[in-house]
Amino acid sequence: MNAETISDALKQGALYLSAVTDVPLLEAEVLLAHVLKYDRSQLYIFSEREITSDQLEHFFLLINKRQQGEPIAYLTGHKEFWSLDLEVNPDVLIPRPETEVLVEEMLKLPLPKNALIADLGTGSGAIALALAKEKPDWILHAVDIHPAAIKIAGRNARHHHLNNIIFHQGNWCEGLPALKFDAIVSNPPYIAENDPDFSPNVKRFEPLSALISADSGLQDLKAIISTAKNFLKTPGFLLVEHGFNQRKEVVSIFEKAGYTSINTFQDLASLDRVTIGTYQG
Ligand SMILES: C[S@@+](CC[C@H](N)C(=O)[O-])C[C@H]1O[C@@H](n2cnc3c(N)ncnc32)[C@H](O)[C@@H]1O
Numbered sequence: 246m247n248a249e250t251i252s253d254a255l256k257q258g259a260l261y262l263s264a265v266t267d268v269p270l271l272e273a274e275v276l277l278a279h280v281l282k283y284d285r286s287q288l289y290i291f292s293e294r295e296i297t298s299d300q301l302e303h304f305f306l307l308i309n310k311r312q313q314g315e316p317i318a319y320l321t322g323h324k325e326f327w328s329l330d331l332e333v334n335p336d337v338l339i340p341r342p343e344t345e346v347l348v349e350e351m352l353k354l355p356l357p358k359n360a361l362i363a364d365l366g367t368g369s370g371a372i373a374l375a376l377a378k379e380k381p382d383w384i385l386h387a388v389d390i391h392p393a394a395i396k397i398a399g400r401n402a403r404h405h406h407l408n409n410i411i412f413h414q415g416n417w418c419e420g421l422p423a424l425k426f427d428a429i430v431s432n433p434p435y436i437a438e439n440d441p442d443f444s445p446n447v448k449r450f451e452p453l454s455a456l457i458s459a460d461s462g463l464q465d466l467k468a469i470i471s472t473a474k475n476f477l478k479t480p481g482f483l484l485v486e487h488g489f490n491q492r493k494e495v496v497s498i499f500e501k502a503g504y505t506s507i508n509t510f511q512d513l514a515s516l517d518r519v520t521i522g523t524y525q526g
Contacts, residue, residue, distance in 0.1 A: 326375065329401075332400055332401055356383075362376060362384070388417065427481055429473045429481070462488055507523075
């Protein structure tokens with residue numbers, strides 16, 4: 246590694262990354278922009294500026310980690326969700342674009358002004374923050390079992406000046422105050438431990454407690470669906486994210502628990518991803 250300018254460093258970084266990603270230049274840009282505290286366009290505006298040896302060392306440390314499979318979001322400490330820049334670290338799952346379907350479907354529901362909403366398993370706070378931003382009159386209660394996640398989610402809410410979210414540490418609905426909610430949303434762990442499609446890099450770097458669930462990936466979905474109804478107004482809505490191949494089982498869990506008007510929605514890849522049920526009491 247021996248680059249004198251931003252342009253040289255970028256080319257070298259992209260070359261190193263071409264072995265591990267389909268978008269080596271983009272990834273090198275994101276990492277170099279992070280090191281230099283630039284936005285990506287500035288890398289080109291100032292392409293002939295000199296790069297210091299400390300900056301170069303930092304950049305190639307990140308390139309090295311990326312070569313070993315570490316996700317870009319953990320290397321930069323940021324991930325965008327619903328146009329919100331969120332702080333992330335290995336204590337929380339990196340929010341996924343498919344989870345935006347939960348937000349979209351929640352925003353389509355016939356919910357009153359000042360609706361009371363719960364987000365179970367909030368992680369970085371992605372879902373709660375997106376809803377709080379779209380609906381400043383809603384009151385959100387966000388729960389996670391991990392104190393470290395609550396800390397990050399709280400920092401993200403403060404960073405975006407979202408004062409309508411209250412955070413609680415606890416086990417699913419046990420973490421909620423004794424209230425009745427207009428809607429409850431959750432993206433719980435739903436991957437089966439032995440799932441052959443489970444990406445080895447996701448497994449290595451992201452928190453397994455945010456991803457894996459017993460009982461073929463259904464244990465947490467069952468716990469949430471069966472208890473959420475006790476915290477819903479009538480009518481009230483429960484929205485859950487699940488695996489693309491879990492629709493049948495999830496619909497049946499909703500039915501057995503007494504929900505009606507059960508519908509499943511697809512993500513951008515046309516895969517079954519979100520199921521909503523109404524609880525009428
Ligand atoms: C799939 S991640 C979702 C994170 C975030 N909501 C998102 O969509 O990016 C699941 C989250 O559920 C939390 N979790 C796991 N078991 C839990 C439990 N028993 N009670 C509450 N939260 C739990 C994990 O810590 C993790 O943050």
